[in-house]
Amino acid sequence: MGKLLTGVTPPRKGCGYRAGVSAAAVSIALTMAFAGVPDRALAQSYAFDSVAIEGNQRIEAGTILSYAGIARGQTVSAAELNDAYQRLLASGLFETVEITPQGSRLVIEVREYPTINRIAFEGNDRIDDEELATIVRAQSRRVxxxxxxxxxxxAIAEAYVQxxxxxxxxxxxxxxxxDNRVDLxxxxxxxxxxxxxxxxxxxxQAFSDRRLRRVLQTKQAGLLRAIIRSDTFIEDRVAFDRQLLQDFYASRGYVDFRITGVNSEFANEQDGYFLTFNVEEGQQFSFGQIDVASDLxxxxVESFRDVLSLRSGRTYSPSDVEDEIARLERLAVQQGLNFVRIDPQITRNDRDLTLDVTFQLTRGPRIFVERIDIEGNTTTLDRVIRRQFDTAEGDPFNPRAIREAAERIRALGYFENAEVEAREGTTPQxxxxxxxxxxxxxxxxGFGGSYSTSSGFGAAISFAEQNFLGRGQRLSFGINTSDSTQSYTFSFVxxxxxxRDVAFGLNLAYNTTDYSNxxxxxxxxxFRPSLxxxxxERARLGLRYTARLSDISDAYDGDAGNVIRSEEDLGERIDSSVGYTLSYDTRRTGLDPNSGVLLEFGQDFGGVGGDTTFIKTNLRAVAQTTVWNEEVxxxxxxxxxxxxxxxxESRVTDRFLLNDSTMRGFAYGGIGPREYSDAADxxxxxxxxxxxxxxxxxxxPLGLPEEYGLSGGVFYDVGSVWGLSDSTAAAAGSNSILYEEASARHVIGVSVFWDSILGPLRLNFSQPLKKEKYDEEQNFSLSLSSQF
Incomplete structure (x- = not known):
């Protein structure tokens, strides 16, 4: 009796399948196999007293029979035989399958897929074997x-596309x-x-190509194209750039802005793309009337109006509206008004290009948070993620609070991806x-090198962990050495x-220096712990305790003057102080995306133990804005x-000595009080x-292509260092004390900024306009840091 081959499909190229059998061959086989059998019986069913399995090596016969679904003595039709064949192939265990009826005996012959002996990669240069091994799902010693x-x-090809x-x-x-093994x-x-x-x-029209290119994540190919990868054409990145442009214009009042298309044209040389964004800016709108209304x-209503910070005439931005809603929602919670929803109602005034905003307080649905489920964190503890939520189980559900928590989770920097979604719980409420x-x-x-004109060449070794033991703690330590200084630091936060929303910090440092001489x-x-x-909303307070050991040595071995020598005679000293710093920062959270202010005021009070009693005060204020369509x-x-x-008494290790990052144009300690004697050198x-x-x-900008990362600057600095105690001045003896009184120095200069692959690089060329005779100038300064 002949063989019955059912359901055999054509082979796939390179996969090792046997040649298929045509429909005519199957028909002939059926005719020869069952000659003399009534047509009706042939078309309906078959019965087998036994089923034989052949060709299997690793897979048990019982497993094959379970996939086939045919038992001894079972009556089956031709269609059911074909279904058994399809099930065996679909199992993914067999390279070929043949089902052959032999009278009352059914033979199932299989050829198992081979076992993978090893996996190798050939032709790869840009992505190493170790990284590719994490992409593929196939594994050695598997089928x-x-x-x-x-x-x-x-998946490998997609990695290269990225x-x-x-x-x-x-x-x-x-x-x-x-032994039926293969190398893949x-x-x-x-x-x-x-x-x-x-x-x-x-x-x-409103913004130049140069300004808009700074918004995009995609960059043009530049001099360092072999190193910088943001100049490669990646479709997903271009799609993200569309959203960046949308957000950029929306935050500047262009509510009708839209991107009509993005064209990518292949260069004639077939080695690059020309990318063109087609945009419609529309008109720029400002805030009109700002009000609060409610029927509850x-x-x-007046208490809510009092907390509004938006004012008419300010350039419209959706983020400003979001900030106001958040502020009003916080006030509602403070007043015990649960389930109150703030809906901004915006009225457009095309004549004067303003948008009136009325914050309507309405009653929202009574929905509670049943629970917060966290998945995917293998290292980070649940509580680190959970504390980013201001909402707890059982609290009223606030979609805005959930979105803000999602942003805080992403801002931690611990996660490649973070998705936060809300779904219906066990009840609709x-x-x-x-x-x-x-x-x-x-x-x-990090292993790195550094160079600056104030401290020379140096080397650095550092370790940093932003999520120590999955607890969200920050731990770092570093060793930095240069021609004149050695620094060892440890930090924990x-x-x-x-x-609580309180950061505890511990800083340890040990420094030695010879001031480059x-x-x-x-x-x-x-030793400095802090809270x-x-x-x-924008202000933070830091409290600290500082224990500081200081010592001056080898002054008598060099050419140091009487003041330094007398301060060395004081010996090793310990200062113990408590202090605070109050800061106010609108650079990232302010309502104007182009302007910001940073204010810092701090004091340290010595005398909590230690050898001295003092008050040290520091003040810093910074204001920044952009003009001329954000070009400058x-x-x-x-x-x-x-x-x-x-x-x-204060010593040289305590007093203020300015460097070129504080006052340009002069060397470290180049201005301020000096002990001078020409006779004693x-x-x-x-x-x-x-x-x-x-x-x-x-x-x-300098007008150069943005991909070079070069821009220019001009600066003007004015400042002074002055003041000594009577005992310090008296210690000079026959030597002169110069510039004890305040005397302003004036400096002008130009800068070249380079956003290089090594990091931000700044070159300052300066010229003092007004200085004192013995001041030490530094007409050029360079700041460079590299990690490799």
Whole structure:
């Protein structure tokens, strides 16, 4: 009797399937196999006394029979035989399957898929084997699956697409080994990088192409195209850029802005793209009338009007409206008004290009938070994520509070992806908040080099962990050395001390320096625990204790003057102080996206034990804004400090010595009180008890392609260091004390900024307009830091 082959499909190329059988061959086989059997019986059913399994090596016969679904003595039809064949193939265990009726006996012959001996990659250069191994699903000592191999090839190709290599191709190949084993090799053709040669805009009037290109995540190919990967063409990145442009214009009052299309054209040389964004800006709108309204009897509308910070005439921004809603919702909670919803009602006035906003307080649905479920965190503890929510189980459900919590979770930097969604709970009056996160590495080890004109060349070793033991704690330590200084630092921060919105910090430092000369050496050790917490929406207060050990040595071995030598005679000293710093920062949270202010005021009070009693005061104020369609950045800053001792004396290690980051145009300690004697060859900068510096600068484009990362600037600095105690001045003896009184120095200069692959680089070229005779100038300064 002949064989019955049912349901055999044509082979897939490269997968090792046997040749198929045509429908005519199947028909002939059926005719020969059942000649003499009544037609009606042939078409309906067959019965087998036994079922034989052949060809299986790893898979048990019972397993094969369970997939086939045919038992001994069972009556089956031709269609059911075909279904059994399809089930066996669909199991993914067999390369070929043959079902052959032999009278009352059914033979099922199978050929199992081979076992993967090893997995290899060939042709890859840009992505190493270790990274590719994390992409593929196929594994050694597992059964080979053509479907999985093809999916792996597609995943590898997609990884190359994310690097801008759109022409990458991947082909899985098999190398047969003994004992039904194979080596699975992914042959990779990486192709070239599809770079963005040029990014252009059509339809923009308010902002230049240069300004809009700064908004985009995609960059043009530049000089460092072999290193910088943001100039490669990636479709997902371009889609994200569309949203960035939308947000940029919306935050500046262009409520009708839209992107009509994004054109990407392949260059004639087939090596890059020209990307063009077609935009319609529309008109810029400002805020008109701002008001609060409510029909709820329990709402005191006037109290809500009093907390509004928006004012008419300000450029419209959706984020400003969101800030006001959040502020009003917080007030509603404080007043015990649960389930009150704030709906902004916006009225458009096309004649004067304003938008009136009325915040309507209405009664929202009574919905509570049933629970918060967190998934995906393998290292980070649940409580670290949960404390980002102001809402707890059982609280009224506030969608805005959930969205803000989601943003705070993403801002932690612990997760590659964080999704926060709300769904209906066990009842329609309850919701379940699902948090699904994907963790990413949060630690780093750095080996680097540095150079600055004030301290010379140096080396650095650092370790930092932003999520220590999954507790959200920050831990870091570092070693920095240069020609004149050695620094060892340790820092630890617990951002939620005792479960509160209070950050506990501990800083340890040990520094030695010779001030770039051989006149004297210094040693300093610092122990500083601190607590920092918010006191308002944009203000924070930090409290600290500082124990500081300081010592001056080797002054007699060098050419140090009488003041430094007398201060060395005081020996090793311990200062113990408590202090605070109050800061107010609108640079990121203010209503104007182009302007911001930072104010800091701090004091340290010595005398809590230790050898001295003093008050040290520091003040810093910074204001920044952009003008001329955000092409030019204007910045003004002011710093000042005062040191007053009521017990003990200040030393050179305590007094203010300015560097070029505070006052440009002069070397470290180049201005301020000096001990001078031409006869004794003494010229020591001894610092002052007071200082004040004002800096004004402008940063602007140089007209060069943005991909070079170059911009220019001009600056003007004015400042002084002055003041010494009577005993310090008297210690100079026959030597002169110069510049004890305040004398303003004036400096002008130009800057070149380079956003290089090594990090931000700034070159300052300065010229003092007014200085004193023995001041030490520094007409060029360079700040460079590299990590590799």
């Amino acid at each position: 080979y699956s053509p479907r999985v191999a093809e999916q792996d090839a597609q 690097q801008g290599r759109l022409a990458a191709r991947v082909q899985p190949k098999l190398i047969r080994r003994s 090799v992914y042959e990779i053709f990486e192709g070239g990088v599809s770079e963005i040669e040029r990014i252009g805009f059509v339809g923009n 009897a329990e709402v005191d 309850q919701v379940i908040v699902d948090v699904n996160v994907t963790e990413q590495p949060t630690g780093s080890i 617990e951002p939620a001390f005792l479960g 051989t006149q004297y050496d210094t040693t300093e050790g610092v 920092t917490f918010p006191v308002s 950045t204007l910045r003004a800053s002011f710093e000042a400090g005062a040191l007053n001792y009521s017990s003990g 003494v010229d020591d900068s001894i610092g002052g008890d007071y200082f004040a510096v004002a800096r004004f600068e402008a940063e602007f």
